[in-house]
Amino acid sequence: MSNETTLIFQHSRPGRSATAQAxxxxxxxxxxxxxxxxxxxxxxxxxxxGELEVVRHYTNLSTKNFAIxxxxxPLGSCxxxxxxxxxxxxxxxxxxxxxxxxxxxxxSQGYLACLYELQNFLKEVTGMKGVSLAPMAGAQxxxxxxxxxxxxxxxxxxxxxxxxxxPEAAHGTNPATAVMCGYKVREVPVGKDGDVxxxxxxxxxxxxxxxxxxxxxxxxxxxxxxxxxxxxxxxDAGGLLYYDGANLNAILGKVxxxxxxxxxxxxxxHKTFATPHGGGGxxxxxxxxxxxxxDYLPTPMAGLDEExxxxxxxxxxxxxxxxxxxxxFMGNAGVLLRAYFYAMVLGREGMxxxxxxxxxxxxxxxxxxxxxxxxxxxxxxRASHEFILTFAKQAKDNHVTAxxxxxxxxxxxxxxxxxxxxxxxxxxxxxxxxxxxxxxxMDDFIDAMAKILEEANTNPETVTEAxxxxxxxxxxxxxxxxxxxxVWSE
Amino acid sequence: MPYxxxxxxxxxxxxQAIGADSIEDLFDEIPAHLKAxxxxxxxxxxxxxxxxxxxxxxxxxxxxxxxxxxxxGAYAHHIPAAVWEIATRGEFYTAYxxxxxxxxxxxxxxxxxxxxxxxxxxxxxxSNASVYDGASxxxxxxxxxxxxxRKSKSRKVLVPDALNPRYRSACEAIVSNQDVxxxxxxxxxxxxxxxxxxxxxxxxxxYAALVISQPNYFGSLEDVDxxxxxxxxxxxxxxxxxxPTSLAILTPPGEWGEQGADVVVxxxxxxxxxxxxxxxxxxxxxxxxxxxxxxxxxxxxxTVDMEGKQGFTLTLQAREQHIxxxxxxxxxxxxQGLAMTAATIYVSLLGPDGLASVAGHCxxxxxxxxxxxxxxxxxxxAFSAPVxxxxxxxxxxxADTVLARLAEKDILGGLSLAKDYSMKNAILVxxxxxxxxxxxxLFAQALKEVLA
Numbered sequence: 001m002s003n004e005t006t007l008i009f010q011h012s013r014p015g016r017s018a019t020a021q022a023x024x025x026x027x028x029x030x031x032x033x034x035x036x037x038x039x040x041x042x043x044x045x046x047x048x049x050g051e052l053e054v055v056r057h058y059t060n061l062s063t064k065n066f067a068i069x070x071x072x073x074p075l076g077s078c079x080x081x082x083x084x085x086x087x088x089x090x091x092x093x094x095x096x097x098x099x100x101x102x103x104x105x106x107x108s109q110g111y112l113a114c115l116y117e118l119q120n121f122l123k124e125v126t127g128m129k130g131v132s133l134a135p136m137a138g139a140q141x142x143x144x145x146x147x148x149x150x151x152x153x154x155x156x157x158x159x160x161x162x163x164x165x166x167p168e169a170a171h172g173t174n175p176a177t178a179v180m181c182g183y184k185v186r187e188v189p190v191g192k193d194g195d196v197x198x199x200x201x202x203x204x205x206x207x208x209x210x211x212x213x214x215x216x217x218x219x220x221x222x223x224x225x226x227x228x229x230x231x232x233x234x235x236d237a238g239g240l241l242y243y244d245g246a247n248l249n250a251i252l253g254k255v256x257x258x259x260x261x262x263x264x265x266x267x268x269x270h271k272t273f274a275t276p277h278g279g280g281g282x283x284x285x286x287x288x289x290x291x292x293x294x295d296y297l298p299t300p301m302a303g304l305d306e307e308x309x310x311x312x313x314x315x316x317x318x319x320x321x322x323x324x325x326x327x328x329f330m331g332n333a334g335v336l337l338r339a340y341f342y343a344m345v346l347g348r349e350g351m352x353x354x355x356x357x358x359x360x361x362x363x364x365x366x367x368x369x370x371x372x373x374x375x376x377x378x379x380x381x382r383a384s385h386e387f388i389l390t391f392a393k394q395a396k397d398n399h400v401t402a403x404x405x406x407x408x409x410x411x412x413x414x415x416x417x418x419x420x421x422x423x424x425x426x427x428x429x430x431x432x433x434x435x436x437x438x439x440x441x442m443d444d445f446i447d448a449m450a451k452i453l454e455e456a457n458t459n460p461e462t463v464t465e466a467x468x469x470x471x472x473x474x475x476x477x478x479x480x481x482x483x484x485x486x487v488w489s490e
Numbered sequence: 491m492p493y494x495x496x497x498x499x500x501x502x503x504x505x506q507a508i509g510a511d512s513i514e515d516l517f518d519e520i521p522a523h524l525k526a527x528x529x530x531x532x533x534x535x536x537x538x539x540x541x542x543x544x545x546x547x548x549x550x551x552x553x554x555x556x557x558x559x560x561x562x563g564a565y566a567h568h569i570p571a572a573v574w575e576i577a578t579r580g581e582f583y584t585a586y587x588x589x590x591x592x593x594x595x596x597x598x599x600x601x602x603x604x605x606x607x608x609x610x611x612x613x614x615x616x617s618n619a620s621v622y623d624g625a626s627x628x629x630x631x632x633x634x635x636x637x638x639x640r641k642s643k644s645r646k647v648l649v650p651d652a653l654n655p656r657y658r659s660a661c662e663a664i665v666s667n668q669d670v671x672x673x674x675x676x677x678x679x680x681x682x683x684x685x686x687x688x689x690x691x692x693x694x695x696x697y698a699a700l701v702i703s704q705p706n707y708f709g710s711l712e713d714v715d716x717x718x719x720x721x722x723x724x725x726x727x728x729x730x731x732x733x734p735t736s737l738a739i740l741t742p743p744g745e746w747g748e749q750g751a752d753v754v755v756x757x758x759x760x761x762x763x764x765x766x767x768x769x770x771x772x773x774x775x776x777x778x779x780x781x782x783x784x785x786x787x788x789x790x791x792x793t794v795d796m797e798g799k800q801g802f803t804l805t806l807q808a809r810e811q812h813i814x815x816x817x818x819x820x821x822x823x824x825x826q827g828l829a830m831t832a833a834t835i836y837v838s839l840l841g842p843d844g845l846a847s848v849a850g851h852c853x854x855x856x857x858x859x860x861x862x863x864x865x866x867x868x869x870x871x872a873f874s875a876p877v878x879x880x881x882x883x884x885x886x887x888x889a890d891t892v893l894a895r896l897a898e899k900d901i902l903g904g905l906s907l908a909k910d911y912s913m914k915n916a917i918l919v920x921x922x923x924x925x926x927x928x929x930x931x932l933f934a935q936a937l938k939e940v941l942a
Contacts, residue, residue, distance in 0.1 A: 005799075007602075007603055007606075008603050008834075008838050009603070009606065017840070017843055017844050018570065018839040018840065018841070019844075020570075021570045021839050021840055021844060022840050022841075022843070022844030022845075022848060023847050023848065023851045023923050024847065025843065025846070025847045025850060026847065026850035026851055026853075026854045030850065030854040031739065031850060031854070033853075033857060033876050033877075034711065034739070034740075034853065034876055034878075035711070035876060037715065038711050038714070038740055038741055039739060039740065039741065040737070040738070040739055040741055040742060041741070041745075043842040043843070043846065044610045044611050044613075044737070044738065044742070044842050044845075045610045045842070046607060046610060046611070046837055046840075046842040046845065047838050047841060048841045048842065048843075049838060049839075049841065051572060051839060054572065054835060054838045054839050055572050055576060057838075058600070058831075058835050058838075059576060059579070061595075061596040061599055061600055062576070062579045062582050062596050063581060063596065064594075064595040064596035064599070065581045065582065065585045065593070065594055065595070065596035065597050066585060066593040066594065067580055067581045067582075067583070067584040067585040068580070068584035068585075069580025069581065069583070069584045070581065073584075073586070075589075078586055080586060081493070082493050083583065083584050084493065084539070086539040086542070086543060088578060088583070090543055090546040090547075090550075091766075092574070093546065093547055093550035094550065094554075095547075095549070095550030095551050095552065095553045096546075096550045096553065096766065096767065097764040097766050098554075098558075098566070098765055099553045099766070099767045100560040100564060100566070100765050100767075100902065101564050101767050101768030101769075102560050102564070103553070103555070103558070103560065103902055104893070104894070104897050104902070106894075106897055107553055107554075107555050107897065107902065108553055108767075109549075109552050110548070110549030110550055110551065110552030110553045111549065111550075111553050111767055113549055114546065114549055120532075121533060124530060125530065125533065136622040136623065136626070137622060137822075137823065138823065139811070139821045139822055139823045139824075140622065140626070142821065143664070143821060147663075147667055150667060171812075172811035172812040172813070172814070172815045172818065172823075173811050173812075173821050173823050175816035176811035176814075176815060176816060176820065176821035177821040178816065179816045179817075179818075180667065180668065180820070180821050181667045181668075182667040182668050182669065185815075185816045222519070223519045223520050225521070227521075227524075228521065228524075251520075253530060254517055254525060255520055255524050276583045276584055276828065277586040277587070277827075278582065278583060278585075278827040278828030278829075279582055279586065279587070279588070279597040279827035279828060279831065280586065280587040280588065280597070280619070280788065280824045281622075281770075281825050281826045281827045281828065281829075282622075282769070282770030282772075282824075282826045282827070282828060282829060283824060298663075323663055324659055324660070324662065324663030325625070325656065325659050325660045325663055326626060326660055326664065327622060327623045327625055327626055327768070327769065328563050328564075328623055328624055328656040328657060328660060328757065328768070329563070329564065329623075329656070329767070329768025329769060330767055330768040330769065331768070331769055332622075332769040332770040333766055333767035333769045333770070334764075334766045334767070334769060334770050335769070335770055337546070340546075341542055341543075341546060344534065344536070344537060344542045345492050345536055345537060345538065345539060345542050346492055346536050347533060347534050347535045347537065348530050348531070348533035348534065348535060348536070349535070349536055350492055350536040351530060353491055353494055356513045356516075357491075357496065357513075359513070359516045359517065360496075360501070360504055360505070360508075360513050360516060361504075363508045363510070363516050364504040364507055364508055367507050367508050368507055371507075381519070382516055382518065382519050406590065407590075407592065410590060410592055410593045415590065415593065416590050416593075418589075421812075435493075435494050436494060436495065437495075438495045438500070439496065439500045439503065439504060465796075467592050467593075470593055470595075471592070471595045471801075472591070472592055472595060472795040472799055472800075472801035473592070473795040473796045473797050473799070474592065474796050475591050475793050475794070475795050475796075475801045475803045476793045476794050476795065476796070477803055477805070479793045479794065480791035480792070480793035480803050480805040481805050481808075483793075484616075484779075484782070484791060484805070484806075485791055485792040485793070486602075486609075486616045486617070486782070486790070486791055486805075487605055487606045487609040487610075487615070487616055487617065488602070488603075488606045
C-alpha cells in the first residue's frame with residue numbers, strides 16, 4: 001500500500017505539463033472574437049505536472065482503497081458482487097464510446113438494439129409491463145417512480161392524496177424522494193419479527209394515501225410475508241404500491257415484484273446487474289411499471305418497428321403524458337451496456353441462480369456467525385440475501401460497539417458490513433455476502449469475526465482503537481465538520 | 491455457473507451448516523403461489539463472454555460514423571489514454587461510497603482534489619463531489635437557490651430561453667413536483683443573447699434566482715457581468731450554467747459582475763469523459779461558502795486522525811438523506827464517482843495551459859468552420875453574438891432534410907433548431923480540437939453538395 005499523502009497540487013511546478021496531451025497553444029489573434037471583458041484574467045490554479053507524475057500519483061492513491069477486486073466486501077444492501085471485466089470492455093468498444101447522444105437513429109441501431117433487449121429482459125425478470133432505463137441512479141429511479149404515482153393520481157383528478165407511507169426501516173432515500181415529489185411522509189412501524197405492523201398500516205391507509213414505498217426482502221434482511229395483505233390494504237385505499245429494488249438480488253428468478261402486486265419498481269443495476277459501484281457511482285436505476293402507469297414512464301426509451309426491423313427513440317412527442325426527461329440525454333448509457341452484457345451472459349438460468357446462491361451464501365454466513373456467538377436480530381427468520389446482527393450485548397458488557405468491530409475488521413483485511421442501518425436495530429451489522437464469493441472467502445470473514453469477539457473480551461483496546469493497519473487511524477469527524485476544509489489552498 | 495464459484499461439495503457443506511436439505515428450502519417463507527419461474531421462459535439462454543462480446547462488438551460497429559459536428563451539451567475531445575486506464579483500475583472501479591474512511595483514503599483524496607479543481611476552475615469557494623449530470627444538477631441548483639435565498643419567499647426562478655432546452659426540460663420534470671415555477675426569459679433574436687433589457691419586465695418582482703448560461707445553447711457568449719449585477723440588484727441569486735473547458739479562458743462565474751455567481755453547475759463530460767451515448771457523465775456543482783449547508787450531495791473534508799495525520803472523510807452529512815431522511819437537501823445518495831475520478835486525472839494531465847489550449851482550439855476551429863460553411867451560398871450565421879465553440883447557422887433549405895442527407899454521407903452535421911426553436915432552416919454546429927483542417931473541409935464540401 002502506498003504512503004502517498006501529497007496532493008496533486010503539491011507536485012505542481014510552473015511550466016510543467018503532460019505535453020503529449022494538449023494541442024499547441026493558439027495565438028491571441030485566434031481568440032480575438034471573444035470580447036476582452038469575458039476573458040479570464042488569471043489562469044486557474046490547476047496542477048502543472050508531467051504525465052508520469054499524474055499516473056504515479058493516482059495509481060498510488062488507488063492502492064489506498066478497499067475494493068471488490070481486492071477484498072471481501074459484504075456491505076449490506078449494496079450487493080457488492082463481482083463486476084465482470086468483460087462488461088467493461090464491451091461498454092468501452094469504440095463504436096459505443098464515440099456515439100454522440102444525439103446521433104440520429106440511423107447511426108444508433110446497434111446501441112438501440114442493446115437497450116431495447118435490456119428493457120425486455122428487465123420486464124420479464126420483474127414481471128412488469130413496461131420499463132424505462134432513463135433514471136441515472138437508484139434514488140433517481142425512486143424519484144421517477146413516485147413522480148409517476150403522482151401523475152397517475154393527478155390524471156384521474158384524485159388530488160386529495162398527499163401522503164406516502166414508508167416502513168420505518170426503509171432507506172433514507174425513500175422519505176427524501178417522497179418529499180422531492182411534493183408528498184408528506186408517514187412512517188409505518190415494523191414488528192419484532194421484521195415484518196411490517198399490518199394493523200398499523202391498515203390504520204394509516206386512507207383517502208390521503210398516494211402510495212406505499214417498500215423493499216422486499218425488507219431492509220431487515222427478511223422476506224415480508226404479508227406482502228399480499230399489504231398490497232390489498234394499500235390498493236383498497238386507492239394507493240399504489242412502490243417496490244424499492246435495492247434487494248432485488250435476493251429474489252431474482254424466484255419471485256417477481258409484478259406478481260407480488262407492485263405497481264412501480266426501480267432496479268439498481270449497480271447492485272443486481274453487477275455494474276461497478278465506482279467509488280460512489282455512476283449507477284443506473286431503471287423503472288418498471290404495471291399497465292396503469294405505462295403512459296407516465298420517463299423518456300427516452302428504445303422502441304422497435306417490428307415490420308421494418310428498425311429501432312427508434314420513444315420520446316415526449318409520442319408519449320406526451322410521460323413524466324419527462326431526468327437527464328440531458330439518455331441516463332447512464334454506459335452502465336446500461338454493462339448490465340446488458342451481464343444479463344446476456346447469465347440468461348434465464350443465470351438469473352434464477354442469482355437469487356438462489358445469494359440466499360444460500362447469506363444463510364450459511366448467518367448460521368456460522370451465530371455458531372461463534374454472534375446475535376442475529378431475527379433469529380427465527382430465514383435470511384434473504386442479507387441479514388442483521390446486533391452487538392448490543394458487546395456494547396453493554398465490553399463497551400465495544402458495532403463501529404469498533406467494523407474498524408477492527410479492516411485490520412483483518414475484510415471490508416466492514418453496513419453499520420447502524422436499519423436504524424431500528426441497535427448496534428447492528430447488515431451483512432450481504434453475494435453469490436460470487438467462495439465459501440473460503442466467507443470462512444475467512446467468520447474467522448476474523450471470531451478473533452474480534454475474543455479480543456472484545458480479552459483485549460478490548462485492540463478493537464476500540466482499531467484500525468491499526470490502514471493508511472490512517474480513526475479520523476476526527478467533528479473537526480472535519482466544524483473547521484470545514486473542502487478545498488485545498490497553498 | 492457464470493460468476494458463481496461453488497462446487498457441489500461447497501453447496502452440500504453450506505446446506506449442512508444451515509440445516510437445510512435444498513436451496514429451495516431457503517425460500518420457504520415466500521408464499522408458494524407467488525414463486526416465479528414461469529415468467530422467465532421468454533429470457534434467452536445464457537452465453538459466454540466470447541459470444542456476448544462478439545454480439546456487442548458487431549452492434550458497436552453498426553454505430554460508427556465518419557465525422558461528427560454534434561454538440562448540444564456533449565462534446566468530443568481527445569482523452570489521454572492514461573485517464574481511463576487508471577480510472578478503471580479495480581481499486582477505483584469496484585470500491586463503493588467511502589463509508590469506511592480509513593479503507594477509502596484513495597477515493598476520498600481524489601474527491602478532495604476534484605473539489606479543489608472545480609472550485610478553482612469556477613472561481614467559487616466550495617464544490618461537492620458531483621451530481622448525476624449537468625441538467626439534473628441545474629434542478630438541484632434551482633431547489634438549492636430556494637433554500638439559500640433567505641430574502642426571497644418566491645418559488646419562481648428565471649430561466650433563459652437560450653438555455654439548453656434539454657436542461658430546461660429535465661429541470662422542469664424534477665422541480666415541478668415541488669410547486670417550483672420556471673419563468674422564461676426571451677433572447678434577442680438578432681444577437682442570440684439574453685439581454686438585460688429583456689429582464690426589465692421582471693424588475694421589482696420576487697424571484698429566487700436567475701439562471702445564466704455561459705455560453706448559451708447557441709454557443710453565444712452572454713454579457714454575464716451585466717446579467718449578474720441585475721439579478722443581485724433585484725434580490726435574486728445567480729445560478730451559472732457553464733462549460734468547464736471554456737472556463738480555462740473565460741471569466742469564471744465567481745468573478746461575474748460585482749459579487750460573482752452564487753451557485754455554479756454544468757456538465758463535466760468535456761473533462762475526459764467519452765460521449766458514450768450520453769452517460770455516465772457527471773454534473774459539477776460549486777457555490778459560495780455561505781451556502782454550503784444548502785448544497786446537496788456528498789462533500790469531502792480534510793481532517794486529521796487520532797495521531798494527527800492528514801486524512802479525508804465524508805462531512806456535513808447532516809444535509810443528506812441517510813441521516814436527515816425526509817428533511818434532507820435532496821434524495822441524491824451517491825455521486826458519479828468514476829466519471830469524476832476520470833475528470834480529475836484529465837485536468838491534472840492538461841494543467842491550466844493545456845486546458846486553455848484545448849479551449850482555444852475549440853474556439854478557433856469553430857470560427858474556422860463557420861467561415862468555411864458561410865462561404866457556401868445561402869449559409870449564414872443565425873446570430874451576431876460572439877461564440878465559444880458552437881455556432882447557429884441558417885441554411886437555404888429545411889434543416890432536418892439537409893442533416894438527413896449529410897448523415898447518408900456518414901457526416902453528422904449538427905443539430906436541428908427546428909423543433910426546439912421553430913427555426914426550421916437553422917442548425918447548431920460544434921467543432922473541437924479533435925477536428926483537423928481536412929475534417930472541416932470535408933464537412934464544407936459535403937454541405938455544398940447537399941445544398942447544390
